[in-house]
Amino acid sequence: MKKVEAIIRPFKLEDVKIALVNAGIVGMTVSEVRGFGRQKGQVERYRGSEFTVEFLQKLKLEIVVDDDKVDTVVEAIQGAARTGEIGDGKIFVNTIDGVIRIRTGDRDSGAI
Secondary structure, X not given: OEEEEEEEOHHHHHHHHHHHHHOOOOOOEEEEEEEXXXXXXXXXXXXXXXXXXXXXXXXXXXXXXXXXXXXXXXXXXXXXXXOOOOOOOEEEEEEXXXXXXXXXXXXXXXXX
């Protein structure tokens, strides 16, 4: 099993969710996060004054899937989250040693 973590722009969440559902993915966790990469923040204007926002608002998606679905998930996220501009985000793929559903005790693929 793999955990796919994606950092995306907040306004792309609905597009990504639809792409994942269309790809047959039934669950994900979404967290609000802040960070910066090559963008190094952005300049905002408020009441005539400029200030730099160093940590930009992003969303972190976490999806655990069987190994054979990883490419499908990555392609769905990449296609739906891309704007072509710096700051579109990143996708990380990690190995998961085990999953246990608390309610039933189901393990691994049965718990996803």
